[in-house]
Amino acid sequence: xxxxxxxxxxxxxxxxxxxxxxxxxxxxxxxxxxxxxxxxxxxxxxxxxxxxxxxxxxxxxxxxxxxxxxxxxxxxxxxxxxxxxxxxxxxxxxxxxxxxxxxxxxxxxxxxxxxxxxxxxxxxxxxxxxxxxxxxxxxxxxxxxxxxxxxxxxxxxxxxxxxxxxxxxxxxxxxxxxxxxxxxxxxxxxxxxxxxxxxx
Amino acid sequence: xxxxxxxxxxxxxxxxxxxxxxxxxxxxxxxxxxxxxxxxxxxxxxxxxxxxxxxxxxxxxxxxx
Numbered sequence: 001x002x003x004x005x006x007x008x009x010x011x012x013x014x015x016x017x018x019x020x021x022x023x024x025x026x027x028x029x030x031x032x033x034x035x036x037x038x039x040x041x042x043x044x045x046x047x048x049x050x051x052x053x054x055x056x057x058x059x060x061x062x063x064x065x066x067x068x069x070x071x072x073x074x075x076x077x078x079x080x081x082x083x084x085x086x087x088x089x090x091x092x093x094x095x096x097x098x099x100x101x102x103x104x105x106x107x108x109x110x111x112x113x114x115x116x117x118x119x120x121x122x123x124x125x126x127x128x129x130x131x132x133x134x135x136x137x138x139x140x141x142x143x144x145x146x147x148x149x150x151x152x153x154x155x156x157x158x159x160x161x162x163x164x165x166x167x168x169x170x171x172x173x174x175x176x177x178x179x180x181x182x183x184x185x186x187x188x189x190x191x192x193x194x195x196x197x198x199x200x
Numbered sequence: 201x202x203x204x205x206x207x208x209x210x211x212x213x214x215x216x217x218x219x220x221x222x223x224x225x226x227x228x229x230x231x232x233x234x235x236x237x238x239x240x241x242x243x244x245x246x247x248x249x250x251x252x253x254x255x256x257x258x259x260x261x262x263x264x265x
Contacts, residue, residue: 071217084203089215094265098212117252118245124238126245141259148262163238176257179264189217194203 002045004197006103007134008150011048012169013038016157021055025066031130032069033058033077034154035108036191038132040081042106043197052081071189074108074130084194091188093179096133099192100149103135104199108191115181120173122165123155130154139172148174 004010015030016023019037026033033054041051055065057077063069069077071087078085090096090109100107114126137150150172156165165171173181182188209216249255 086203086205087217088209089217091213092265095212095214099207099214115254117254117258118242118249120254120258124241124245144259144261146259146261174258174260174262176260176262176264177254179262180254180257195206199206 002047004042004045007042007106007132008103008170010038010042010046011051012152012165013041013051013054013154014156014158014161014165014169015054015154016161016163017054019051019053019055021058021065026055026058029066029068030054030058031154032071032074032108033063035130035132035152036074036077036081038152038154039078039085039106039108039191039193040083043083043193044081057081071108071110071191075191078191078193086192086194088190088192089188090190091183093175093183096183096190097136099190100133100136101196104196105193106135107133107193109133109182110187110189111181112185113181115185116173116177120171120177122153122167122171123163125155134170137172139174146174148172149178 013034015034016027020027020030020034037052037054037057046052060080061073061076063073075085075087099105108130110128110130113121113129131151131153133149133151135150138145138147150170152169153171157163
């Protein structure tokens with residue numbers, strides 16, 4: 001049996017996976033259920049390649065197919081997988097940093113993707129979208145330490161699909177860019193598990 | 201039933217929201233057509249990226265709280 005110590009250890013999930021239903025019903029709308037599946041996979045130690053069904057989570061929570069999900073529905077999917085959580089309004093990066101920490105509490109957030117650069121996004125979608133922050137992290141860019149966050153954007157396909165994520169589900173957004181995209185916008189909803197893994 | 205949390209929302213200054221709030225999260229309104237022209241649109245967006253208000257923030261060694 002596997003035990004995922006950090007959220008970056010468990011498998012990134014993508015909404016254009018086979019378990020996410022059909023393209024029209026509901027893959028294109030499944031960023032939320034995909035993120036909830038990834039959070040549940042981490043907490044419940046799903047083996048890679050055997051994670052929770054994305055569309056199955058939607059159905060288990062009684063959510064209709066073929067439409068977007070909201071924060072409460074995404075939280076309910078996570079609860080139905082045995083992970084207690086809340087919908088939280090996060091107003092500052094220090095609050096986010098305190099809750100997220102270094103990999104033991106992945107947090108789903110809703111972001112208006114037009115506020116993120118295309119280079120960071122890696123895709124063309126600019127509407128409201130759920131991503132999952134996995135850990136605080138940093139990159140060295142131009143010789144300088146740039147603090148930020150490692151996250152999974154579900155808006156890709158698995159390897160071999162129509163658009164695999166070149167970053168393999170571990171994308172990076174700087175702290176300053178996330179402040180612009182998330183903290184300086186509304187709403188600032190987040191799907192926050194009640195405890196870091198191992199502290200429940 | 202309130203979940204047992206390992207943090208104090210009040211001390212942290214965050215708001216826990218109950219049921220019934222409208223939410224704009226997760227409106228990933230892609231359609232079949234956008235899948236086909238996605239690469240072209242993305243290339244156009246990247247070409248304009250330096251004009252994006254967040255461009256200079258990508259590599260910022262941020263020290264703000």
